[in-house]
Amino acid sequence: MSGVTLRSINKTFGATSVLSDVSLDVGEVEFLTLLGPSGCGKSTLLRIVAGLETHDSGEVSIGGRPVDHLRPRERDVAMVFQSYALYPHMTVAQNIAVPLTMRRLRPWQRLPLVGAVVRSVRERRAEIDADVRRAADALEIEPLLDRKPSQLSGGQRQRVALARAMVRQPRAFLMDEPLSNLDAALRVQARAEIADLHRRLRTTFVYVTHDQSEAMTMSDRIAVMMGGRLLQVASPGTIYDSPADLRVAVFIGSPRINTLDGIAREGGMVEAGGIAFPLNSGLLAGASLTVAFRAEHADIAPASDANGEGLPGEIRQVENLGADVFVHVACRGSAQPVIVRVTPDGGYGLARGQPVRVRPILARILLFAPDGRRIEARP
Numbered sequence: 001m002s003g004v005t006l007r008s009i010n011k012t013f014g015a016t017s018v019l020s021d022v023s024l025d026v027g028e029v030e031f032l033t034l035l036g037p038s039g040c041g042k043s044t045l046l047r048i049v050a051g052l053e054t055h056d057s058g059e060v061s062i063g064g065r066p067v068d069h070l071r072p073r074e075r076d077v078a079m080v081f082q083s084y085a086l087y088p089h090m091t092v093a094q095n096i097a098v099p100l101t102m103r104r105l106r107p108w109q110r111l112p113l114v115g116a117v118v119r120s121v122r123e124r125r126a127e128i129d130a131d132v133r134r135a136a137d138a139l140e141i142e143p144l145l146d147r148k149p150s151q152l153s154g155g156q157r158q159r160v161a162l163a164r165a166m167v168r169q170p171r172a173f174l175m176d177e178p179l180s181n182l183d184a185a186l187r188v189q190a191r192a193e194i195a196d197l198h199r200r201l202r203t204t205f206v207y208v209t210h211d212q213s214e215a216m217t218m219s220d221r222i223a224v225m226m227g228g229r230l231l232q233v234a235s236p237g238t239i240y241d242s243p244a245d246l247r248v249a250v251f252i253g254s255p256r257i258n259t260l261d262g263i264a265r266e267g268g269m270v271e272a273g274g275i276a277f278p279l280n281s282g283l284l285a286g287a288s289l290t291v292a293f294r295a296e297h298a299d300i301a302p303a304s305d306a307n308g309e310g311l312p313g314e315i316r317q318v319e320n321l322g323a324d325v326f327v328h329v330a331c332r333g334s335a336q337p338v339i340v341r342v343t344p345d346g347g348y349g350l351a352r353g354q355p356v357r358v359r360p361i362l363a364r365i366l367l368f369a370p371d372g373r374r375i376e377a378r379p
């Protein structure tokens with residue numbers, strides 16, 4: 001059985017298409033992240049799953065059951081927003097209890113006096129209290145239960161929102177940038193907490209972010225989205241090492257992947273940056289393509305290297321980050337400097353203005369067609 005299934009979802013706002021033919025299968029116990037730049041349609045897609053937004057065509061299923069005709073509260077999903085949407089006049093305990101009181105108590109049973117007099121209501125309230133305590137305990141916010149949201153830090157509010165999502169044991173958790181209001185240190189901690197929560201609850205998580213380090217560290221799989229389309233859905237490792245599209249390769253990874261304009265040549269060669277690489281692109285000689293490699297997949301050799309291997313260039317900047325040194329080299333065929341990661345020892349003696357050669361590892365070079373599609377180099 002699958003957690004969340006999307007089939008050919010399309011959505012337009014007025015004349016603008018926001019989602020085009022989005023199909024996706026999220027496993028029952030999978031942590032899937034929708035990752036993409038601002039405005040690419042992530043929130044809209046998540047809201048369609050939650051039933052907060054309608055789609056023009058396509059199908060949404062949750063737990064193997066079509067939910068297109070169901071209202072949000074009938075879909076058995078919990079949504080956590082960036083803003084947390086806590087009720088300011090209620091205590092933490094009351095906030096966490098909201099989904100349970102809505103579900104288990106009729107409107108008249110929620111009146112304060114009734115609870116005190118009617119026994120069945122008193123019992124049901126005690127159950128709700130116990131569930132709230134369990135969720136608070138899991139997220140270590142028990143000492144905060146009597147406070148109001150205004151008396152909490154950003155990280156604590158975020159945990160209250162998670163606890164509220166957790167109490168009703170939903171079929172799937174839908175999270176829209178829940179960490180974006182936290183400062184950098186807290187984000188790293190909260191990221192680990194959410195990943196841990198997923199491991200304990202063993203249920204479907206669909207998580208939206210435009211932060212690639214969040215996506216890389218938390219997810220089983222990442223769905224990279226741009227312009228309302230899914231470009232690639234794969235594990236973080238595959239997305240990084242084997243991007244299916246140039247836009248994915250460029251979006252993922254810091255520093256940005258190096259790209260050079262190249263041309264396919266006779267005899268299984270590709271020319272870029274003034275040298276020829278023995279890479280068989282399978283394209284006709286003369287066809288243009290993009291040659292790409294990551295900063296850690298190249299090294300720097302002296303310009304006078306007898307073999308004369310590598311891309312000739314000139315050092316523009318040596319950026320020392322302590323553990324890593326990034327050397328920026330102006331090379332032919334690349335609009336931006338090519339960036340090479342070296343160790344602090346390897347960076348010793350390198351200086352601005354020095355002529356060098358950049359030697360990419362041949363097996364780690366990626367080729368892309370003019371339309372951005374990845375080309376597998378043939379042996």
Ligand SMILES: Nc1ncnc2c1ncn2[C@@H]1O[C@H](COP(=O)(O)OP(=O)(O)OP(=O)(O)O)[C@@H](O)[C@H]1O
Pocket residue numbers: 013018036037038039040041042043044045210
């Ligand atoms: N109610 C609406 N009416 C018209 N256009 C909308 C509406 N909601 C969203 N859009 C547009 O749809 C596109 C996708 O928006 P969406 O909020 O899904 O993006 P996002 O990927 O979540 O971006 P961000 O990372 O900034 O949150 C944007 O161009 C946005 O302006």
Ligand SMILES: [Mg+2]
Pocket residue numbers: 042043044176
């Ligand atoms: Mg959004």
